[in-house]
Amino acid sequence: MSHDVVQAEVTRPPVGLPVLIEARGVGMRYPGVIALDGVDIKLRAGEIHALLGENGAGKSTLIGLLSGISTPDSGELFVDGVKQHFNSAKQAQALGISTIYQEQTLAPDLTVVQNVYFGRELRRGLLLDEGAMRRRVESLCGEFGLTAADLDSPVGALGALKQHVVQILKALAFDARVVILDEPTSGLEESERQLLFEHMGRLRDRGVALLWVTHRLDELFGLADVITVLRDSRLVASVNPAEHSPDSLVRLMVGRKRSEGEHLRVHDRSERIQSNSREEFIRLEHVSRYPLLRDISLSIRRGEILGLAGIAGAGRTELGRIILGADRPDSGSLFLDGKEVTIRSPRHATRLGISMVPEERKTQSILGTMSIANNISITDLGKVSRNNIVLDRRRENRLAKEAIRDLGIKSSSEQQKIVNLSGGNQQKAIVARCLFSGPSLMIFDEPTQGVDVAAKTDIYRLIYDFVDKGGAAVVISSELPELLHLSDRIAVMREGRLVDELAGVDRPGCLGSESEIAETIMAMAAREAGHSAAADTKEEMA
């Protein structure tokens, strides 16, 4: 591949920096999914190496392989030029590789010193060597802004930045030479972020190799020495930031997914009426639920697919849950067919004609040990009962059979347990469940996650059929090509706010080609909101 050439840097000649860890052609497969495919990466001492990619591009898998949590199916790992085969995170740690995860892995009730040495306490005979542990932490902490008083307070009482510092100390106390940071700036305020960047600079000066995963493109420049971009589980390139801009990085991340775009065109939508002539089904006005949703106003019309774009944590699922009545808004109003409503619960929403295909199939959708028929009829048991009192099994089975046939669910019978279906067929059964109550609005949260290509196409067709019959659909998806082709309108969310709205590919008012829209969306969704968001928060607090 060409990236070796690209990597020849201007600012830091690679000759002087030893490669601490190198992956050559590492790959990882799960049943039906290729999570990582032949990726090469080199981390050098005293270098900050940024790792970029969309959701699902393979960043987490790569981190997992480098930190010893999982073992690659193919390819090789070298540490200091020696081939290694990690079976556990402990082995990687022993070689000086430390990982700081997005979710805090600290014990909130223990002190800083206890956390730093947690599970690896220094001992003197049978007793803990408290003095030695404290001295070591003290010698490290000054540089990173922790005071002596902080050392004895429980970690849970420290702020997000200081907790990151504790993680850094934890790595340094055991002479980490490679530190992997998984979105370290999420949850930090602007000023704290700058401090963290300074800390990262200090680690670099100590000769530590840093691998830095981030979604925020603006913050890379001036700090990262190398940027590696992953897309669709593959390596796109390792580049020198000096030769790039946020826009050109977005292009690398999104790429041109022509082949994938093709199968999305399962439906000719050109004949469809213009979206502004359709009647509105639901309207949200200034809906907020702090801190995840702020001042959302939007309307969804019958016969239309509204896409919700944004990075993880932008508040898309939370918005879906508000519409479904699973959560109540703190403020703002909802209007259904022009009349103000309070949606009290998903049960109430179902009666109002709203249903949702949830994001996590296993934990939020399927009733695993129950049959397909029982899974489908659960949204409207009245429909399969006589006088709402006695279940009519024959009717239930007949309607389930019809749904299985209409939606093309591959199964031995409607009595089969839903856990024994493949992911795609489970998802279709969940769509059948939502359709069963005859909804006017369906919310699809990551409808094709973990679903094979054939089932994907089927699910797209189901969504189109639903809106063609006058239904309103909301699609939440992290796969941009999917979103671009399905949606008539795409609302972009960032940090709980609606930032913009654009037309989907080939829809009236469409701004350009698929990749151009994708770039616009990525730029809006990932743009550093930093200062303005912090200022807004203060306003709201006041």
Next chain:
Amino acid sequence: MSARERLVRIASIDGLPIAAALVAAAVFFTAASPFFLTGENIRNLLIQSVFVILLAAGMTYVLIVGGIDLSVGSTTGLSAAMTLMTIMNGAPWPVGILAGIGTGVVVGVINGFFIAILQINAFIVTLATLSIGAGALQVITSGTQLTGVDSETFLALTKGNILGIPTGLVITLVIIALLEWVLLATPYGRSLFAVGTNPQAAFLAGTSIRRANFSVYLLSGVIAGAAGVLLASHLNSVQPGLGQGYELSAIAAAVLGGIALSGGRGSVWRSLIGALFLATLSQGLQLVGVDPLWFNIVTGASIVIAVAFDRATQHFIAGQLRSLARKQSHDISGGGLEAEALRSPAAAAPIEVQPAGAGNHEITSGARNI
């Protein structure tokens, strides 16, 4: 159908292991004691077990939604006291019955309020109401002598016969049949299974978890109240500590009936068999002259063995299904999605692993009171 498939099919019949265990125990005691299979003995056995049978039926509802109700034993005792006290104070017997059942309603509403509405852990809440109920019973029984009402009709609730069958047993069987029917044949029963199987999924699909939870604790309370009324009629006296430990027997009976403590599985009918097994065991041991000191140990051990046998059967079924699927996918090239899915670990899903330690602890300690 091959012999192997037939075997799998037979082994898959719900409740077969515990039913087999019940028959085996009955056969053993019949052989060991000439007094076991006599009308008198069977009658005694059944009358004495109606209380645990009823509580196990209510407990089945609670366990299906993934909850637990430890308060039913003490509620039964308290309800019995309230019933007798009301009748002894001159009220007509139907009012006494209402007082007993009302006691159950009150406890059920309290449990339901804290568990379903305030979402406090069911174990904690019902442990507290167990303690409060037992304490209330002590307070009541310390002041007054609760012995003897002379309402013939009330006493006939357990002493009389309908078509030669003890009235108490008839009442119990009617309640059991009704509860099983509601569970299997109504939308309400179905929603309980959905909530127990996956509360998050049931909630997002439009089922009210709060309603399901509240209703099962209310029902369990009402059933405990009814059991208390029958107990009052049966004993015609109340002492402190009455009903204590019944909750553990009820849980043990449900577990023997193959219920999953994690929720989503269970049937009133199978819990009934479980309760009968426990009753048969204690009655039988008495008849064959085992030292009563050994009862608890034998009962506890047999519970563990019976449950282990049930799990082993399910493991066997899952294994056989997987190997049949493998065979089919070899026979038919391409295999098919189902065979694929059956081979995956998910096919082993029906095997419910006992929640570590805790479940067994409840079961074995339950034996103390059987």
